[in-house]
Amino acid sequence: MTVRIVVAEDSLLVREGIGRLLDSQPDFEVVALCADLPELLAAVPEQEPDVVVTDVRMPPTNTDEGIQAATQLRTTHPSVGVVVLSQYAEPGYATPLLAAGSGGRAYLLKERVSDPAQLASAVRTVVAGGSVIDPVVVEALVADSRQARPTPMDALSPREREVLAGIAEGKSNAAVAAGLFLSERAVEKHINALFGKLGLAPERDVNRRVMAVLLYLSDR
Template identity: 70%
Template sequence: MTLRVVIAEDSLLIREGVERVLSRDPELQVVAACADLPELLAAVETHQPDVVVTDVRMPPTSSDEGIQAATKLRASRPSTGVVVLSQYAEPSYATMLLAGGSAGRAYLLKERVGEPGQLVEAVRAVARGGSVIDPIVVEGILADSMKRRASPLATLTPRERDVLAQIAQGKSNAAVGETLYLSEKSVEKHISVLFAKLGLESTPEVNRRVLAVLLYLAEQGG
């Protein structure tokens, strides 16, 4: 059975490269090649493809249009597979892509375009309802997960994290309480517990606040 494919990529060179790779397979038919998200969505309506191969970033905003397309298609055309191509081994893109389920979804680095067998197999896999994630991206997801588990902040409750976020803004206990609708005594209790969880019990009060804030900012990338 011939699989109908729509390609979306704003770089002409890469778009033509992807089309050339896929067109070599007699079981794949490229029915449209687009340069942005509106063109892609229009092409899907017109050609009703089995699979969409899309860049993760493209006009109009060059942010996460490929992920947006995959999300829209899961709702409007759940049987259409989506292969997202990216030059970024970024775990967050992959997790967003798989947030609604992994069936019929693939996330590959663009370097795989130079490995025709992998790209073609990914197209076939998502058409069958399967899933393919680039091994390098999987490594990144695992490393990111391990990092989160290793972080001492992972032991904090959501409320304790809220309190710490307010402390990081330089607020006093009273100000934290006003913002979070807590009594000052409750704020003090939360702070005492989060200090203990972060292993900061043996240092003076002022230093503990500073160290807790530094841990928080380090996790936030600030």
């Protein structure tokens, strides 16, 4: 079976180079070369490709058009695979690409294009419903997920955070209350609530206000 491919890349030289590289494979046929997102979205229903190979950034905005195309095609042409090529090992691109599932999607760094076998393999994997994520991108995703792990501070309400911010500034309950237009009683309730959410149970030798401030500062 011949794999029909649409290539989208705003650089003429890169676009032509990728097209020729893919056309050199005996089972591939490049059916359209596109320079921007509108051309790409028009070519898919016209050419009915099996796979789209697209740059992550293209006109009209040069931001994330490749990701936009992949997202839209999941709805309009779910059988079409997408291989995104990027210069950036950026979780901000890879995460939305894979948000609805990794099947039929690939994210490769452009440097991999210098090895025709890697790009061809990615295209074949995507056609078969699999996925390919560049190892460098995987490392970036893992690092990003570690940074995004929840902390005790995530449990606090916006008002409790405001109260704790006041405490961190060295304010008394009365001063915090005045700054937030609350009663001292309300501030005390918020403080007791945030102590509980932060797991700061009453202990004789532990100043809970100090511990709460330390948690607040470590989260910034």
